[in-house]
Amino acid sequence: MSDTTQSTASSRPVPPFRRVLPQVMLVSLMFLLTYLDRAMFGPLLPSIEREFSINHASSTRLLLFMSLGYSASMFASGFSSSKIRPRVMVTGAVVLSGLLMVALSRAMSLPLLTVLFIVLGVVAGQYFNGGLSTMRSLVPPAQWSKAISVHEFGPNGSFFIAPILAELGTRLLGWRGVVAGMGWLTVAAGVAFFFLAKGGESPAAPVSFKGFKKALKEPRLWLFTWLMGIAIAGEFAPFSVLTLHMVEERGFSQEAAAFLLSVSRVGAPFAVLGGGFITTRFGTRPTLIACLLIYAAGMICMALPHIVPFVLGMTLQPLFTAMIFPPIFTLLAESFPMKDQPMLLAIGMPVAS
Secondary structure, eight states: HHHHHHHHOOOOOOOHHHHHHHHHHHHHHHHHHHHHHTHHHHHHHHHHHHHHHHOHHHHHHHHHHHHHHHHHHHHHHHTTTTTTHHHHHHHHHHHHHHHHHHHHHTOOOOHHHHHHHHHHHHHHHHHHHHHHHHHHHHHGGGGGGHHHHHHTTHHHHHHHHHHHHHHHHHHHHHHHHHHHHHHHHHHHHHHHHHHHHHOOOOOOOOOOHHHHHHHHHHEEEEEEEEEEEEHHHHHHHHHHHHHHHHHHHOOOOOOHHHHHOOOOOOTTHHHHHHHHHHHHHHHHHHHHHHHHHHHHHHHHHHSSHHHHHHHHHHHHHHHHHHHHHHHHHHHHHHHHHHGGHHHHHHHHHHHOO
């Protein structure tokens, strides 16, 4: 079936992916904003700690609660995606994420801040299934790895933008002003998406208990889940704590830590595109093995006490984490019919997160 699709696509004067690229980029922008809303709190943790007089354990616990809300919501999205149009799911996730950011900027107590972090995770978790379903309605299966590469610009771009935005914005507006401004920008983008986006008109197939039970017995689902867990952990966890680690454990100033963290992520959005090309050229399995080995080497380097291997690890690890995502999603696309993928993502992604 994919061979037929590819031959049909190649016979057209304008490649299908080129036609839908603006719409894929629009969906990717929504991913960027919902991810940036969460990612920017890592670089802001020192400021939040000082204002609320809390320690590192308490501040990083806020990120843990947000992740738990995100994971629970991603599981629920497998069911909500069968009731709600994907484009509406994306719009709701983006607009509500922005409103939650505005509410967070006005929270004056730690308990309220904690609750809002959890709710922000819940709201943002509804994006992923809706975003991928919207892209699936636009992109032919043969072009799926390209679409995923563009889509993954979102989180990888946010890791480059967040430290700079947090540092410069905090100097001008304070951490509350940065969060509020980001919130209103996200709301405006979500409203624009609803009117400008195409596709995403048909809800996913309803999740059945029989299909759910059958999916749990699929070894490739758990392979996908394990690989996504490694990729997501490598993408978000180091980024969230590196600013604190560099300032408190390695003696960097907050400005230097933010600059180094941002520079180390510059190449990640382009590495995603490289991952898509390499997967197409060399295959899913060789690409995954090579990326995982260099990813692991980068993590080991970051644990070493000397500054040179630490910086080298900070540079290598995000690059090869970014490159992992296209072959992982290609593995999912090769292993399961497209109609089953929303349910499989709902099962696998919360565990991975």
